[in-house]
Amino acid sequence: MSAVLTAGGATVPTATSARRRRRRSLPAVVAEHTGLAVLAVLFMAPVVFVVLTAFMPSSQALTGSLWPHPWTWENFATAFTRAPLARWFANSALYAVLATGFMLVSSIPGAYALARIRFRGATLVFAAIVVMMLLPPQITSVPTYIVWAKLGLTGTLWPVILPNLLGDAFSIFLLRQFFLTIPRDYSDAARLDGNGEWGVLLRVIAPMARPGIAAAGLFMFFNSWNDYYGPLLYASENPSWWPVAYGLATFRGMHGTDWSLTMAITLLVMVPVVVLFFFAQRVFVEGIALTGIKG
Amino acid sequence: MTSPQPVLRLGALERGRRRAALAMLSPTLAGLVVFFVLPLLATILLSFTRYNLLSPPQWIGLRNYQYLFTQDPKVWTSAGNTLWFVVVLVPVRVLTAMGVAALLIRVRRGSGFWRTVFYLPALVPPVASVVAFVFLFTPGGGPVNTVLGALGLPQPLWFNDPQLAKPSLVLLGIWVMGDVMVIFLAALLDVPRELYEAAELDGAGPVAKTWYVTLPTIAPVIGFAAITGVIAALQYFTEAAVASTVASGKAGAGSSATDVLGYPDNALLTYAQWLYVRGFGSYQLGYASALAVLLFVVAAAAVTFTLRKVKAFSPEEAMS
Numbered sequence: 239m240s241a242v243l244t245a246g247g248a249t250v251p252t253a254t255s256a257r258r259r260r261r262r263s264l265p266a267v268v269a270e271h272t273g274l275a276v277l278a279v280l281f282m283a284p285v286v287f288v289v290l291t292a293f294m295p296s297s298q299a300l301t302g303s304l305w306p307h308p309w310t311w312e313n314f315a316t317a318f319t320r321a322p323l324a325r326w327f328a329n330s331a332l333y334a335v336l337a338t339g340f341m342l343v344s345s346i347p348g349a350y351a352l353a354r355i356r357f358r359g360a361t362l363v364f365a366a367i368v369v370m371m372l373l374p375p376q377i378t379s380v381p382t383y384i385v386w387a388k389l390g391l392t393g394t395l396w397p398v399i400l401p402n403l404l405g406d407a408f409s410i411f412l413l414r415q416f417f418l419t420i421p422r423d424y425s426d427a428a429r430l431d432g433n434g435e436w437g438v439l440l441r442v443i444a445p446m447a448r449p450g451i452a453a454a455g456l457f458m459f460f461n462s463w464n465d466y467y468g469p470l471l472y473a474s475e476n477p478s479w480w481p482v483a484y485g486l487a488t489f490r491g492m493h494g495t496d497w498s499l500t501m502a503i504t505l506l507v508m509v510p511v512v513v514l515f516f517f518a519q520r521v522f523v524e525g526i527a528l529t530g531i532k533g
Numbered sequence: 534m535t536s537p538q539p540v541l542r543l544g545a546l547e548r549g550r551r552r553a554a555l556a557m558l559s560p561t562l563a564g565l566v567v568f569f570v571l572p573l574l575a576t577i578l579l580s581f582t583r584y585n586l587l588s589p590p591q592w593i594g595l596r597n598y599q600y601l602f603t604q605d606p607k608v609w610t611s612a613g614n615t616l617w618f619v620v621v622l623v624p625v626r627v628l629t630a631m632g633v634a635a636l637l638i639r640v641r642r643g644s645g646f647w648r649t650v651f652y653l654p655a656l657v658p659p660v661a662s663v664v665a666f667v668f669l670f671t672p673g674g675g676p677v678n679t680v681l682g683a684l685g686l687p688q689p690l691w692f693n694d695p696q697l698a699k700p701s702l703v704l705l706g707i708w709v710m711g712d713v714m715v716i717f718l719a720a721l722l723d724v725p726r727e728l729y730e731a732a733e734l735d736g737a738g739p740v741a742k743t744w745y746v747t748l749p750t751i752a753p754v755i756g757f758a759a760i761t762g763v764i765a766a767l768q769y770f771t772e773a774a775v776a777s778t779v780a781s782g783k784a785g786a787g788s789s790a791t792d793v794l795g796y797p798d799n800a801l802l803t804y805a806q807w808l809y810v811r812g813f814g815s816y817q818l819g820y821a822s823a824l825a826v827l828l829f830v831v832a833a834a835a836v837t838f839t840l841r842k843v844k845a846f847s848p849e850e851a852m853s
Binding site: 270271273274277278281282284285287288291299300301302304344345347348350351352355356357360363365366367368369370372373374375376377378379380381382383384387401403404405406410415434435436439460463464466467470471483484486487488490495497500501504507508511512515519 | 549550551553554555556557558560561562563564565567568569570571572573575576579586633636637639640647649650651653654656657658659660661662663664665666668669671673674675676679682708764767768770771774775778779782805808809812813818821822825828829832833835836839840845846
């Protein structure tokens with residue numbers, strides 16, 4: 239397979255134009271679309287039921303009547319009084335923004351060095367990064383936890399934010415893959431112009447790699463926003479540091495069976511991510527395709 | 534005497550380049566040592582000790598491993614559950630993603646809309662999607678059973694039934710297959726059209742074209758999806774832990790969180806959760822390290838296999 243996402247904005251073919259079949263019978267086309275439509279309804283149904291339940295009065299959930307009557311915003315208002323939602327969102331934002339910023343600062347230069355500078359040991363370092371990326375994080379949890387506990391930082395989210403200052407394996411892998419799609423001629427030309435390696439990276443490669451950097455940043459942001467294991471491990475003992483993903487998981491247990499309220503909060507957790515997706519749709523889908531390139 | 538000088542300069546350039554590479558890589562190298570190599574070695578050492586954070590680690594030789602293999606009441610239950618997800622969840626997700634992608638590339642009009650519909654669930658934060666699914670499949674009056682009841686079908690207990698809890702999570706896994714689907718979309722669009730035309734000239738029908746053209750061409754991508762799926766399934770944690778917490782309806786904060794893991798009846802207790810329970814529920818950090826070493830051995834085998842099979846992961850491709 240060729241690289242799906244390339245420098246300079248060339249992208250995945252988004253239309254199927256190249257592969258259109260010329261002869262397709264009308265019944266076949268109708269059958270395909272009907273099949274797709276049925277599947278699409280099934281895939282959208284969960285979200286529809288979440289929305290309907292979030293807008294129905296608490297007493298109506300689980301009664302077997304699925305359409306809200308009357309529609310009400312009450313659950314969203316109650317949500318903010320029953321759970322420290324503002325604090326949860328603020329914690330998630332802090333985690334996601336700092337983790338992403340730290341990752342970019344540390345991982346862009348590392349990925350560039352691995353993609354474009356020849357030096358002894360490069361293959362070993364790259365192999366180590368891939369292995370670190372693939373191995374389950376639980377393998378190293380115990381000693382890592384012990385060190386953070388000795389540093390007095392358990393009970394906060396710092397143990398999941400600070401490590402990004404020292405590079406994130408998946409981001410480095412993704413960025414390196416992207417840097418490799420930029421033809422060598424550009425970096426060679428920049429060197430001939432008298433740039434050192436930092437100059438080549440900052441003046442030539444980084445600007446050309448903006449789509450790849452955006453994809454890596456978005457992945458990091460989403461992964462931090464969605465992270466459950468890290469906050470469970472380090473911050474579960476201290477509710478003032480809970481991010482929204484962890485808070486949501488504990489909410490139902492603490493507030494009984496008010497499903498309308500729980501669905502309202504669930505919806506509030508989904509919305510920011512989905513909105514962000516619509517703003518950055520192309521970058522995101524292309525970035526995912528990039529992780530699977532070259533088979 | 535003109536030649537030595539350029540050579541010298543090139544050498545200096547080479548040195549400068551190496552120095553820059555080292556500077557650029559130093560945070561990454563430090564991260565590899567601090568968050569990977571040292572913790573891995575420490576885990577192995579700790580697995581031979583008894584340690585609870587309060588008193589210093591006490592060397593007990595192979596006792597943790599002896600307990601793990603002969604006495605631990607839940608280690609094989611949890612390993613079996615994880616294996617179940619590897620064997621069932623991964624193929625189901627790969628096949629669904631491939632099937633939907635194959636349908637999607639045939640759509641001419643509104644392809645962006647259809648793709649978004651099938652991709653969107655993959656974006657929903659995992660915790661939110663699990664909470665939503667547990668609600669949808671609530672036995673008494675949940676939307677799914679309401680619909681099943683209206684159709685005159687049986688209404689199972691889903692996440693509250695030890696037999697159905699894992700299959701319920703597979704349904705969730707299907708719903709969020711968009712991440713895998715995107716990879717198949719890209720792969721299917723990359724199959725050279727000439728191959729189909731040549732097959733048509735040879736009189737191949739749709740089935741023959743799929744079997745002899747499409748599948749062999751996208752085989753590496755199927756392999757990639759399967760292998761990364763297996764590696765993800767080996768560490769399956771969040772979905773199962775949140776499903777247990779929410780379906781049990783019990784408070785899930787602090788150390789009491791570990792009591793509900795596995796609900797119902799240990800059906801959802803995965804290996805990674807069992808490691809968490811022993812390590813951070815009851816602070817048996819030495820024993821949890823032994824569990825981690827066993828996980829490492831299994832995962833390392835999967836990773837070694839992956840590095841051989843997936844070209845993107847191999848350093849030989851490093852320099853183009």
